[in-house]
Amino acid sequence: MPRKTEQFLLVTPSDSKNLVLIRDLVGKIALRAGFPQDYVDKIQLAVDEACTNVIRHAYPRNRRGDITVRIGVDSRKLKVEVIDHGKGFDVQAVLAKDVNHRLNELKRGGLGIYLMRMLMDEVRFDVKPGKETRVEMVKYRDLRETDEQKALQKKLIEKSHTLRR
């Protein structure tokens, strides 16, 4: 377990074929840092979701940009930042959509950010449109599901029961 923060940086073209490279690197770092396998799984998925958003939403089709993944590990936590230099988005508007909306939209996605928030202990967005979009996610070594995460999921499940044919 490192005493100080160990920093890693990976930059790849914004192309879905690179998701596997990113997941593998993040997974190895988390596992080696002593995170249990189920945490490693969650971290990998959350990072995949953030990178998938960059690939799908950040850059116009004809301009391929980069995905930057910054990983910091210390004795308490793992922090991942996923950064792009694309168009950005209105974080408040996206976060304001409640479970109701989200489920009605399930057909066409809208699951990524919800998953990130369920899988990680902290998720922050920092959007400077046209300059930099940064998603910062933290996973603590010893923290199980938060009350907020439990409440989020409870709402979703209740809703999905009413939608069931």
Added chain:
Amino acid sequence: MPRKTEQFLLVTPSDSKNLVLIRDLVGKIALRAGFPQDYVDKIQLAVDEACTNVIRHAYPRNRRGDITVRIGVDSRKLKVEVIDHGKGFDVQAVLAKDVNHRLNELKRGGLGIYLMRMLMDEVRFDVKPGKETRVEMVKYRDLRETDEQKALQKKLIEKSHTLRR
């Protein structure tokens, strides 16, 4: 096979435990880019040697720096740069040591740069002492052993026969 150059960047702390992360990433990129397995093996080993040099020689013991690995792939070649911001070294003096010296020094190393030159098609050093040391290595998709590489090894083998007890 990508038409334009695809660029990847990995930065890790200068610690030998990160060699495996670097080798894995470089190997996956090379393999996916269509390099045959024996080329992938050579590229991985050459990069390992360059990074091992950073870990062993670039930074003073009490100051851990970074290793930066930059990978570019295009339709003709793979280029890897291994960069540190450590003390640098006298490239001419090191390269000037001929096979004779090298073999006498085998006990304590001195194999890394020789291997890099044997494994890759082009190896260039760019040292700005105290600022940046950069090793640039290129592997072409379709180029077998160069005459220079063959001559280097022939000399080494002749020498090692005379050293044999």
Added chain:
Amino acid sequence: MDQFSMQRKEMDDLTVLYIEGYLDAHTAHQFEEALRKIIEEGRYKIVVNFSRLNYISSAGLGVFMGVIEEVRSNGGDIKMCCLSDKVFRVFDLLGFPALYDIVKTEDEAIQKFRDAQEKAPE
């Protein structure tokens, strides 16, 4: 380096699709194409067997959401079986167990289609 692959089996009006490897935003379109092909053939009773699937992200889940309506409106369904704990956890986080039939074995999935047929014969 093949991250994702599929196999297909037909049993009367039922189609079983075996998926293997990593289902993410890169491989999701292959999966979607395979599902669409089955649907275009007019085969709406589909079992997806996850036994060899190691990984799924929301891009993979989105594929199910994208076709389920068409499948169900044609009297069919997509039933899922043999999910690893890891993959099931992702479905669970998203409330999918309330929206889809997710069962332990392929036989159970097939039986669910047969039971439904008996209850509502054409």
Added chain:
Amino acid sequence: MDQFSMQRKEMDDLTVLYIEGYLDAHTAHQFEEALRKIIEEGRYKIVVNFSRLNYISSAGLGVFMGVIEEVRSNGGDIKMCCLSDKVFRVFDLLGFPALYDIVKTEDEAIQKFRDAQEKAPE
């Protein structure tokens, strides 16, 4: 995540060291320690069995160079066997086959020690 491991076997005055995994600048010190321990026990006839070694860099090769003189000056040797083509290629690039006995099988390596003993009995 264990990149490198070893096992040791003793046969009379001969020691066989099996090395497994990845031998690089990170794991070389473990290997060096194991070799030094054998030498400190006064056991100078050493066979290193590479059959399960996937990878070696110059840091691993340097370990051999660092101890061979001591071993040979005590009437012993380090013989190497069962190298994969990939690992052998690295030894070959560096001219090691002229400096070391590198053989195909463990039996051959052992026989080399026995032959030398017969030629020069103590």
